Amino acid sequence: MTTPADPRPPADELPRAGSETGLVQLSRGPLFLRAWGDGSAPTVLLVHSLGWGASSMAVAPIAAALAWRTGRRVLAPDLPGFGQSPRAADVADYKPAALAAHLTDLLDALGVTSTSYAGISWGATIGCWLTAAEPERLNALVLVDGGHVDPAEAPGFEAHATLRDRLRAARLNQPTWRSLDKALDKMAEAYDDWTPWLDDAWRAALEERDKRWRPIVGPDVYAAAVDGIATSPVSATWPAIAAAGLPVTLVVPPESVTTTARFTAAVPRSTVRDVAASRTDLLGAGLSATIAAIESALSQ
Numbered sequence: 001m002t003t004p005a006d007p008r009p010p011a012d013e014l015p016r017a018g019s020e021t022g023l024v025q026l027s028r029g030p031l032f033l034r035a036w037g038d039g040s041a042p043t044v045l046l047v048h049s050l051g052w053g054a055s056s057m058a059v060a061p062i063a064a065a066l067a068w069r070t071g072r073r074v075l076a077p078d079l080p081g082f083g084q085s086p087r088a089a090d091v092a093d094y095k096p097a098a099l100a101a102h103l104t105d106l107l108d109a110l111g112v113t114s115t116s117y118a119g120i121s122w123g124a125t126i127g128c129w130l131t132a133a134e135p136e137r138l139n140a141l142v143l144v145d146g147g148h149v150d151p152a153e154a155p156g157f158e159a160h161a162t163l164r165d166r167l168r169a170a171r172l173n174q175p176t177w178r179s180l181d182k183a184l185d186k187m188a189e190a191y192d193d194w195t196p197w198l199d200d201a202w203r204a205a206l207e208e209r210d211k212r213w214r215p216i217v218g219p220d221v222y223a224a225a226v227d228g229i230a231t232s233p234v235s236a237t238w239p240a241i242a243a244a245g246l247p248v249t250l251v252v253p254p255e256s257v258t259t260t261a262r263f264t265a266a267v268p269r270s271t272v273r274d275v276a277a278s279r280t281d282l283l284g285a286g287l288s289a290t291i292a293a294i295e296s297a298l299s300q
Contacts, residue, residue, distance in 0.1 A: 037074055042072050043072060044116045050222070057204035072298075128237040249270065
């Protein structure tokens with residue numbers, strides 16, 4: 001099988017991370033931030049998905065490529081409890097509206113008054129809540145396989161489970177491995193192609209505790225995040241997104257196209273872009289197509 005071309009810019013042309021890279025102190029709790037591009041350039045806030053391997057490192061190739069190709073400043077935070085950001089203090093802090101407010105605090109701290117937004121899955125859902133709360137703050141919204149469907153409509157999602165149920169499930173399902181190599185070998189089975197950037201992302205998402213390799217994301221954080229999206233249907237934000245009038249683009253794999261109808265009816269000015277990659281490979285072998293779709297959406 002042919003190895004996918006690396007969509008990241010060459011190392012000698014990689015935009016330098018700026019002074020904001022590191023922990024940014026905020027009233028709601030610090031967030032770790034990675035940043036690419038010129039600090040004076042128009043910004044894109046890029047937010048990662050929910051998953052055991054999720055962090056800003058999972059979207060770092062997108063951030064680097066967008067900064068390189070478009071000349072924009074790309075900001076990619078670790079959400080609370082993911083990557084290098086400390087976990088939030090309370091379960092309620094994982095409601096999408098609360099996470100959106102946390103991102104607003106980050107933008108305020110960085111002096112960013114206007115930005116484009118691109119979110120992956122969970123990050124897309126949070127972007128919908130941010131748009132509903134601060135429509136004047138955003139000038140474009142790009143939702144990558146998220147934000148367009150309520151969890152209750154997703155096959156297999158237990159929409160009516162309790163937080164205790166979700167915590168029990170997260171504890172049972174959190175993977176552990178005897179070595180880092182075994183962890184990476186197991187993760188590689190989920191992708192059509194195992195790429196250098198996936199390797200980088202998973203290495204950043206795992207740590208050794210009690211002689212086992214585990215995700216940095218704890219079961220309590222994972223359960224609280226899932227409960228947050230289950231109890232806060234994203235469809236509640238769609239009228240406000242429609243009223244905002246900003247360009248909205250859904251970037252979805254072929255298997256998700258049929259689930260966009262309710263969103264596009266509620267937000268009639270939105271555009272759907274179908275990328276030729278499965279959901280699993282949006283950040284893997286299909287990453288180049290994902291980046292191109294986001295870049296195109298931001299150029300509208």
